[in-house]
Amino acid sequence: MSIILVGVNHKTAPVEIRERLAFNDEACLDGLRRLVDGNVVREGLIVSTCNRVEILSATTTEQMETGAGRLAQFLDAAGELPSGYLNKHLYRHTNEEAVRHLFRVASSLDSMVVGEPQVLGQVRRAYSVAVEAGTAGRVLNRLVHHTFRVAKRVRNETGIAANAVSISYMAVELGKKIFDSLKGCTVLLIGAGEMAELSARHLINAGASQVLVVNRTEETARQMADEFGATTVPFDQLDKALSEADVVICSTGAPTYVLTEQHARRALERRRNRPTCFIDISVPRNIDPAVGNVPNVFLFDIDDLESVISSNIREREREAERAELIVQSEVMQFQQSLRLMDVGPTIGALREKLHEVARSEMARQRKRLGVLSTEQEAAIEALLMSTVNKISHPILNQLRRFYETTESDAGLPSKDIFDLEE
Amino acid sequence: MRSLLATVLAAYLIAAIHSILAFINKRRSVQRVAEWATVAGFILHTGALVADWVIDGHYPLFFLRETLSFLAWALVAVYALVLYRYKAQAVGAFCMPLVCALTFAALLANTGPSDAPASFSATRLFPIHTTLLIFSYAAFFIVFMASVMYLLQERELKLKTFGAIFHRLPSLSAVTELANTAAAVGLTLFTLGIVTGMVWSWARYGRIWHNDPKEIFAFLTWLLYLVLMLYRLTANWRARRAAWLGVVGFALVLCTLFVARFLGGYHVFGLNFWFLSYVDHSCRS
Numbered sequence: 089m090s091i092i093l094v095g096v097n098h099k100t101a102p103v104e105i106r107e108r109l110a111f112n113d114e115a116c117l118d119g120l121r122r123l124v125d126g127n128v129v130r131e132g133l134i135v136s137t138c139n140r141v142e143i144l145s146a147t148t149t150e151q152m153e154t155g156a157g158r159l160a161q162f163l164d165a166a167g168e169l170p171s172g173y174l175n176k177h178l179y180r181h182t183n184e185e186a187v188r189h190l191f192r193v194a195s196s197l198d199s200m201v202v203g204e205p206q207v208l209g210q211v212r213r214a215y216s217v218a219v220e221a222g223t224a225g226r227v228l229n230r231l232v233h234h235t236f237r238v239a240k241r242v243r244n245e246t247g248i249a250a251n252a253v254s255i256s257y258m259a260v261e262l263g264k265k266i267f268d269s270l271k272g273c274t275v276l277l278i279g280a281g282e283m284a285e286l287s288a289r290h291l292i293n294a295g296a297s298q299v300l301v302v303n304r305t306e307e308t309a310r311q312m313a314d315e316f317g318a319t320t321v322p323f324d325q326l327d328k329a330l331s332e333a334d335v336v337i338c339s340t341g342a343p344t345y346v347l348t349e350q351h352a353r354r355a356l357e358r359r360r361n362r363p364t365c366f367i368d369i370s371v372p373r374n375i376d377p378a379v380g381n382v383p384n385v386f387l388f389d390i391d392d393l394e395s396v397i398s399s400n401i402r403e404r405e406r407e408a409e410r411a412e413l414i415v416q417s418e419v420m421q422f423q424q425s426l427r428l429m430d431v432g433p434t435i436g437a438l439r440e441k442l443h444e445v446a447r448s449e450m451a452r453q454r455k456r457l458g459v460l461s462t463e464q465e466a467a468i469e470a471l472l473m474s475t476v477n478k479i480s481h482p483i484l485n486q487l488r489r490f491y492e493t494t495e496s497d498a499g500l501p502s503k504d505i506f507d508l509e510e
Numbered sequence: 511m512r513s514l515l516a517t518v519l520a521a522y523l524i525a526a527i528h529s530i531l532a533f534i535n536k537r538r539s540v541q542r543v544a545e546w547a548t549v550a551g552f553i554l555h556t557g558a559l560v561a562d563w564v565i566d567g568h569y570p571l572f573f574l575r576e577t578l579s580f581l582a583w584a585l586v587a588v589y590a591l592v593l594y595r596y597k598a599q600a601v602g603a604f605c606m607p608l609v610c611a612l613t614f615a616a617l618l619a620n621t622g623p624s625d626a627p628a629s630f631s632a633t634r635l636f637p638i639h640t641t642l643l644i645f646s647y648a649a650f651f652i653v654f655m656a657s658v659m660y661l662l663q664e665r666e667l668k669l670k671t672f673g674a675i676f677h678r679l680p681s682l683s684a685v686t687e688l689a690n691t692a693a694a695v696g697l698t699l700f701t702l703g704i705v706t707g708m709v710w711s712w713a714r715y716g717r718i719w720h721n722d723p724k725e726i727f728a729f730l731t732w733l734l735y736l737v738l739m740l741y742r743l744t745a746n747w748r749a750r751r752a753a754w755l756g757v758v759g760f761a762l763v764l765c766t767l768f769v770a771r772f773l774g775g776y777h778v779f780g781l782n783f784w785f786l787s788y789v790d791h792s793c794r795s
Binding site: 244245247250251262264265266267268363380383384386388392395396399400403 | 536537538663667668670671672674676677680681682683684749750
């Protein structure tokens, strides 16, 4: 059996093409049933996300070329594109390369943002659709389960998903670095903005217990407060709110500084010097940079966040190199297990054949032995079978080892030698 | 019991190497090896100390060799507590190499004449005095480590450039709490240690203060940690200055522990290091 993977991703095809190809679950189900014919394309699975559309399938080794052509045609048809139109965008991987590609995709090494967690869920979903369509067979089942294992290993053993790479998530990361856990922390939002809202949501998910909202227009503040179950604070009570807040996120449209060093000093005094994290995501800046000079105040403006993010991305890339090593070793393991899977039936058939020869010889000679007790009968049977097993054992082992170590599955004479039919 | 101590050193070395690797790689499996090696080393070390006690007939904390070994043992014990209570694995990467160094030095150092400690061990107070102090030094080392971790991270947060170490250290509040607890425990033990020493000295010599360098350093150390504690208690969380005190305090601890020996005086006894030939000159007086 051979594994083929054909598809496009964000690196090979522009969004205009990807969007034409995208499959929803139903289209997937439908497409798989049409594509998998049990002859050329034996098994199939479609991974469709906003960054990639890929078809994974299993064919017999002889029909690999035909199968790959069939998959490309299928994609052309799915995008309602002329035949061959996609060729310059498509990548095609077979066997080891296909396995490696799938492992990398699921481990989020091939993603736009390395380490993003969604893609594994998308592969999981693609698999469950394939199972529903009945197009995940012996090979793909094994491959996909191995893929999940690899993705889990990469996640656990490398820091590829550690460290925030989005502005909205930085607040959580900074909060954790300062307060250990955000449980019971108070968040203060000054001004309303999408980014501030998103940050607040992340903070709440991470355990922040109270959200305060200050806005010049009370209407907007109330609206936001309703969304989070937050408390609105009138603008003239900003000082009090500041003294309660562990994390302050500022994003007003004001052209000047809303928070000055004086604000920060007063707040810290009332907090008995407990540290605070000020995050200023507004441009022009709303928090006076001098606030950063106050002890136990950690101020980050939008540029600081960006630079931390880019260093985090570099850190992720370093971790990705380690992840590639894991993928490499897992690919080799999988290839070996696949070869063993191929050899399993052959060896089984061989052993069966030998037993059959022994049994038929026994049947021929049985008459000459006269009447035997059941025990004697069983003893002869056992003698025969164990002799056959003992003689064939080293040969079968040799055969198994041969399959394990040879790269290709061509040139195996066993079937012909023992006159086996498939 | 030298061969046993060498085995202990081997276990600690494994623990130290794996702690450092775990610190760099952030791998849980490596960390687990480090922890098991630490536990194994600690059990063996305890065995070695007990064996010393039984064989030599005196509490195994008198000569320099014993002091170094005992200090290493106390450090491991304190580190294990920190690990258990705070999950601050990063401490191991710095603590275990020191433990290795101490154990190694203990292996190199010689034991002095065996009649000297007998007169000290006669009273129970003396071993209690030394044990309390050794544990307080171990606690102060933890304060020092937590303080350094705090200062490093605080600096990076203020400068907004997060280096490789940054992501591998426990959070600011975690190291602050660790430093606070360790300082409180350390100060308590230190105070008790000094008091028992005074009582012992009163019983033996009829005076509690001998005006020797070690006592002066100890007094300064005690004062500094007292200030540190008061500071932490009153100006809750003004952690940076407290962290600096934690660093300076440890320098004083080192002076009390080692430098004072070279300055001579009443507390120099049981000293028999290969490059120092004067033994017990003052306590015979």
